[in-house]
Amino acid sequence: MSGDNVKKSIPYTVPIGPVHPALKEPVMFTFQMEGEVVRSVDFAPGNTHRGIEWMGMRRNPVQIVHLTDRICGICGIVHSLSFARAVEQIAEIEVPPRADYIRTIMHEFERIQSHLLWAGVAAHELGFDSLFYLAWRVREQSMDLIENITGNRVNYAIVQIGGVRRDISDDQRPLIEQGLTYYRGLLDQMKNVFLNDSTIRMRCRDHGLLSYRDAQLLCAIGPTARASGVAMDVRHDYPYCAYGDLDVHPVLPPQEFGGPKGDVYDRIIVRLLEIAQSIDIIQQCLDTMPAGEILWEKKMPKLLLTLKKAQGEAIGRVEAPRGECMHYVRMDGNEAPATWKVKASSYSNLMSWIPMLKGEQLADIPIIVASIDPCMSCTDRVAVIQGGSAGFLTKEELTRLSQKKTRRLIQCR
Amino acid sequence: MSETPYRSPQEIIDLYKTEFGAGILDARITERGEGVHRKKGYNIWIRLDRELLKPAIKKLMDIRFPHFAVIAGNDLGDEIELLYILSVFYGTQFGEYMVTFGLRLPKSDLTVPTITDLIPGALLSEREKQEFFGITVTGIPDGRRLFLPDDFPQGVYPWRKDETGIKPEMVRELWAVNRPKDRPAPPVPEKKPVPGDPVAEGKEKKTGGASE
Numbered sequence: 269m270s271g272d273n274v275k276k277s278i279p280y281t282v283p284i285g286p287v288h289p290a291l292k293e294p295v296m297f298t299f300q301m302e303g304e305v306v307r308s309v310d311f312a313p314g315n316t317h318r319g320i321e322w323m324g325m326r327r328n329p330v331q332i333v334h335l336t337d338r339i340c341g342i343c344g345i346v347h348s349l350s351f352a353r354a355v356e357q358i359a360e361i362e363v364p365p366r367a368d369y370i371r372t373i374m375h376e377f378e379r380i381q382s383h384l385l386w387a388g389v390a391a392h393e394l395g396f397d398s399l400f401y402l403a404w405r406v407r408e409q410s411m412d413l414i415e416n417i418t419g420n421r422v423n424y425a426i427v428q429i430g431g432v433r434r435d436i437s438d439d440q441r442p443l444i445e446q447g448l449t450y451y452r453g454l455l456d457q458m459k460n461v462f463l464n465d466s467t468i469r470m471r472c473r474d475h476g477l478l479s480y481r482d483a484q485l486l487c488a489i490g491p492t493a494r495a496s497g498v499a500m501d502v503r504h505d506y507p508y509c510a511y512g513d514l515d516v517h518p519v520l521p522p523q524e525f526g527g528p529k530g531d532v533y534d535r536i537i538v539r540l541l542e543i544a545q546s547i548d549i550i551q552q553c554l555d556t557m558p559a560g561e562i563l564w565e566k567k568m569p570k571l572l573l574t575l576k577k578a579q580g581e582a583i584g585r586v587e588a589p590r591g592e593c594m595h596y597v598r599m600d601g602n603e604a605p606a607t608w609k610v611k612a613s614s615y616s617n618l619m620s621w622i623p624m625l626k627g628e629q630l631a632d633i634p635i636i637v638a639s640i641d642p643c644m645s646c647t648d649r650v651a652v653i654q655g656g657s658a659g660f661l662t663k664e665e666l667t668r669l670s671q672k673k674t675r676r677l678i679q680c681r
Numbered sequence: 682m683s684e685t686p687y688r689s690p691q692e693i694i695d696l697y698k699t700e701f702g703a704g705i706l707d708a709r710i711t712e713r714g715e716g717v718h719r720k721k722g723y724n725i726w727i728r729l730d731r732e733l734l735k736p737a738i739k740k741l742m743d744i745r746f747p748h749f750a751v752i753a754g755n756d757l758g759d760e761i762e763l764l765y766i767l768s769v770f771y772g773t774q775f776g777e778y779m780v781t782f783g784l785r786l787p788k789s790d791l792t793v794p795t796i797t798d799l800i801p802g803a804l805l806s807e808r809e810k811q812e813f814f815g816i817t818v819t820g821i822p823d824g825r826r827l828f829l830p831d832d833f834p835q836g837v838y839p840w841r842k843d844e845t846g847i848k849p850e851m852v853r854e855l856w857a858v859n860r861p862k863d864r865p866a867p868p869v870p871e872k873k874p875v876p877g878d879p880v881a882e883g884k885e886k887k888t889g890g891a892s893e
Contacts, residue, residue: 322840487749505773509715596751611751
């Protein structure tokens with residue numbers, strides 16, 4: 269600011285990130301601002317790299333299933349389900365129908381908790397913290413049920429190649445139904461607070477617009493695409509798990525709220541309506557769930573041997589809470605797959621930020637960025653940690669630095 | 682928007698075969714059914730000449746505007762195979778299927794034209810292939826790195842299985858990272874568990890958890 273060589277001219281460059289209180293996830297934004305208005309946007313993902321695909325190509329499929337659980341903390345089942353479905357197609361493993369239904373039930377519970385988590389984050393980004401508390405308190409019910417079914421709140425570890433690892437017993441059914449009734453009673457209240465609130469409407473209506481054409485061209489998926497009127501939903505378009513037996517339709521913003529406009533408000537509506545849809549799907553699955561086995565093969569050595577012999581390539585895809593999640597797997601008769609490519613849902617949605625943020629004000633950036641429900645740990649899963657190089661601090665080095673600082677502070681006292 | 686007619690997977694393959702002839706090296710359909718009724722979903726796999734990539738994608742856009750998912754890639758030794766994974770007919774109940782175009786590039790000439798002029802959303806995936814496979818995408822509007830950090834060494838491509846892949850010395854095995862040995866002793870010495878004492882061995886806690 270003091271030097272003569274610093275040119276003061278419009279547009280100003282405003283960096284936000286990679287870690288910033290206003291952002292839900294680590295991503296580096298560079299905005300070109302003209303006053304309060306965003307002129308152009310650039311973003312750089314890649315701040316949560318762990319090299320998971322590289323690790324996977326050195327492990328056997330059963331180990332990878334548990335690795336996929338850890339790609340993302342919120343999408344605990346979609347990655348393991350996509351990967352398992354791809355491997356099952358290669359090895360020609362028939363999943364028992366009951367396992368397909370349990371997978372579907374878990375898949376929908378995950379959608380409920382993910383959408384509620386997002387609703388809370390959105391409320392927080394708007395500065396509406398009491399609503400944030402409400403959404404997250406309500407979310408606990410689905411987390412409790414997930415814990416009841418799988419034993420874990422996150423990293424469910426329920427999917428196994430060829431089925432699921434835990435059954436839903438008759439004792440658990442009343443609990444699940446109780447949870448569904450709880451949500452049914454709450455939905456109208458949630459819709460009321462979110463959709464009839466004038467503040468939320470003012471902040472979200474006509475902000476962060478994504479047109480139908482842009483959504484198609486930029487390959488947007490999930491609620492982001494549906495809010496722009498693109499009727500795509502893997503559960504409707506492409507049968508998998510129990511969805512081939514069900515009648516699921518993509519949720520588009522209804523006419524009564526002004527039809528699909530593709531703004532932040534529409535993305536809120538779509539997600540809220542999808543919670544109601546998920547409750548219906550779980551109820552249908554509970555009512556029509558067939559009896560029988562839950563695993564194709566219980567004996568681990570036999571499963572591993574089958575997988576070792578498997579050759580071929582396949583795509584496993586599911587509709588994650590954020591949109592299509594896809595895994596491409598190629599196996600060539602070795603223990604580890606030759607290729608494993610993960611396409612998380614946010615990977616397809618990130619490009620939508622560019623048209624959404626153009627022309628918006630600085631203060632609207634957090635809610636617009638959050639409106640696609642970005643999940644960076646899913647998107648960034650690929651790289652290799654290189655210890656000892658100049659720009660890098662390993663965890664141990666960082667811990668040591670932190671300990672040093674604590675000691676220094678103690679001595680200053 | 683004009684609605685184009687719906688076509689079955691076999692019809693799509695026939696259309697491609699009549700248009701591109703010998704340029705289509707291999708075309709097959711895989712199917713998979715799940716649930717009680719085993720309702721089938723279809724995937725189309727088309728292997729083609731590398732020159733035909735853009736015409737093939739343009740052709741698919743004429744059939745119905747596709748959803749572009751991702752570019753996957755295989756290192757096959759002397760060649761790198763790129764797989765452009767798209768899907769068509771979304772919005773049709775149980776009528777969508779994946780269309781995968783595979784093309785092989787010899788490692789002596791790893792160039793492929795950009796498809797971002799047709800589908801701008803493919804940019805992230807093309808940038809990713811450049812840094813992870815060392816492929817040159819000609820005409821790419823933004824050729825920067827995407828996921829890899831700026832100080833990642835040049836000429837190392839994590840998904841390659843040859844000498845340009847990740848070198849062993851770049852890998853830090855987590856199990857080999859020991860606890861730091863230069864820590865000061867704790868102010869209060871840690872209690873050693875007394876044999877036979879259920880509290881110290883944590884047995885009591887376990888039974889408490891089981892009765893919940």
